[in-house]
Amino acid sequence: MEVIHLQTPLKQEDVKGLRAGDYLLISGIMYTARDSAHRRMIEALDNHRPLPIPLPGSIIYYAGPAPAPPGKPIGSIGPTTSYRMDSYAPRLIEEGLSMMIGKGSRNKLVQQAMIDHEAVYCAAWGGAGALLAGCVKNAKCIAYEELGPEAIYELEVENFPVMVVNDTIGQDAYELMGGQQ
Amino acid sequence: MRKILYRDIVEATAKACIEANIIASSDLIEAYQRAITKEVDELSGRIMHDLYENAKLAKSHHLPICQDTGTAVIFLEIGQNVLIDGGFLMDAFQEGVADGYQKGYLRKSIVSHPLTRKNTGNNTPAVIHVDIVAEDVFKVTVAPKGGGSENMSRLKMLTPSEGLEGFKEFVFETIRLAGPNPCPPIVVGACLGGNFESCALQAKKNLLRPIGQRHSDPELSILEEKWLEEINALHIGPQGFGGKTTAFDVHLEFLPCHIASMPAAVNLNCHVSRHQQFEL
Numbered sequence: 001m002e003v004i005h006l007q008t009p010l011k012q013e014d015v016k017g018l019r020a021g022d023y024l025l026i027s028g029i030m031y032t033a034r035d036s037a038h039r040r041m042i043e044a045l046d047n048h049r050p051l052p053i054p055l056p057g058s059i060i061y062y063a064g065p066a067p068a069p070p071g072k073p074i075g076s077i078g079p080t081t082s083y084r085m086d087s088y089a090p091r092l093i094e095e096g097l098s099m100m101i102g103k104g105s106r107n108k109l110v111q112q113a114m115i116d117h118e119a120v121y122c123a124a125w126g127g128a129g130a131l132l133a134g135c136v137k138n139a140k141c142i143a144y145e146e147l148g149p150e151a152i153y154e155l156e157v158e159n160f161p162v163m164v165v166n167d168t169i170g171q172d173a174y175e176l177m178g179g180q181q
Numbered sequence: 182m183r184k185i186l187y188r189d190i191v192e193a194t195a196k197a198c199i200e201a202n203i204i205a206s207s208d209l210i211e212a213y214q215r216a217i218t219k220e221v222d223e224l225s226g227r228i229m230h231d232l233y234e235n236a237k238l239a240k241s242h243h244l245p246i247c248q249d250t251g252t253a254v255i256f257l258e259i260g261q262n263v264l265i266d267g268g269f270l271m272d273a274f275q276e277g278v279a280d281g282y283q284k285g286y287l288r289k290s291i292v293s294h295p296l297t298r299k300n301t302g303n304n305t306p307a308v309i310h311v312d313i314v315a316e317d318v319f320k321v322t323v324a325p326k327g328g329g330s331e332n333m334s335r336l337k338m339l340t341p342s343e344g345l346e347g348f349k350e351f352v353f354e355t356i357r358l359a360g361p362n363p364c365p366p367i368v369v370g371a372c373l374g375g376n377f378e379s380c381a382l383q384a385k386k387n388l389l390r391p392i393g394q395r396h397s398d399p400e401l402s403i404l405e406e407k408w409l410e411e412i413n414a415l416h417i418g419p420q421g422f423g424g425k426t427t428a429f430d431v432h433l434e435f436l437p438c439h440i441a442s443m444p445a446a447v448n449l450n451c452h453v454s455r456h457q458q459f460e461l
């Protein structure tokens with residue numbers, strides 16, 4: 001399988017060139033955020049307050065890690081199901097977010113936002129949290145700590161494996177490969 | 182009367198929570214191995230290989246197989262002659278879950294209210310189901326259940342005229358709608374009959390049966406085999422990217438029901454099908 005190596009912050013031309021089904025190894029920084037963190041970020045945008053993370057060139061990873069055992073930067077950290085973030089994602093994409101990582105399908109509004117604003121959505125293997133934890137070299141909680149596993153963590157990753165699901169030309173890997181209508 | 186100590190229940194529950202989340206059971210390991218041999222395409226083969234490696238790595242590095250260490254669902258079979266000494270039985274399970282999730286570095290995924298959504302910080306309350314049985318049995322199954330697959334589960338009050346075909350259509354529709362979301366290869370627990378709540382509970386109980394173990398009733402056993410083959414022909418495949426293994430298994434049950442009713446419930450489980458038993 002052909003492998004594309006990507007380094008963050010993502011460049012616009014890199015994102016534009018990705019196609020559904022591409023297998024990527026990502027190195028650099030990504031930010032975890034799931035349901036509650038998204039709600040807070042949208043509230044911040046609505047109230048013209050700064051976000052805790054930069055969006056252009058950035059990757060949001062839909063994940064809530066298990067606590068770090070002694071001597072490890074983080075516990076198991078696989079993706080959560082992405083559709084729950086569909087109501088928030090278009091707004092963040094409009095604000096410049098370059099990539100989302102999760103698992104499962106996105107709705108048409110999110111897919112259209114990705115076409116309009118040149119962002120992509122990728123899947124990591126769901127239920128492979130121990131394996132993916134091995135790609136995380138450092139982790140620190142940078143916002144909403146009181147949310148526990150739903151807080152925003154800044155992860156420093158090395159060769160973090162994902163597959164492109166939705167690209168900037170409207171393709172969907174689940175439809176192309178997985179018998180999904 | 183047989184006495185069982187409160188402390189023993191706390192300790193055994195904590196240990197079961199940790200082991201269930203970190204050590205893949207032998208039936209699951211075998212299911213991964215079988216799927217690897219079946220998935221000859223590069224991508225689905227790679228995914229199954231990665232999922233199998235993940236399970237092995239979790240055990241050797243003492244990490245949860247999946248970060249979603251779930252709602253702690255506990256099934257208790259307790260004999261009517263058993264006496265709990267030193268505290269309230271239900272507190273013992275809650276304390277055991279809180280201890281296990283803390284000491285095992287498992288994720289705390291429970292919020293105290295569906296709208297305010299404040300994390301309880303120790304993964305309690307657990308969901309506990311009790312069956313009172315004869316004599317002095319004390320048998321516990323701890324089955325951590327992830328949110329992703331639980332969200333894809335469904336219940337429908339079918340009418341008797343819809344028959345077996347109606348049940349099948351509902352089960353298959355549920356699997357198709359779920360697609361990649363519940364982390365396939367999935368395990369399907371489905372029940373037809375009972376009432377609103379017993380139907381759902383039985384569907385969940387079906388997930389406790391080891392992968393590969395057929396129903397003791399030949400009629401259901403044949404149906405399970407046939408449906409498993411048809412589900413795998415849906416080509417959703419590992420993680421929804423196509424392939425031969427959409428489900429590891431299908432476990433079915435029929436229950437007696439009201440003359441007006443025919444409820445159907447489908448509880449989906451992800452590939453990290455977890456259940457740990459202990460007896461005291």
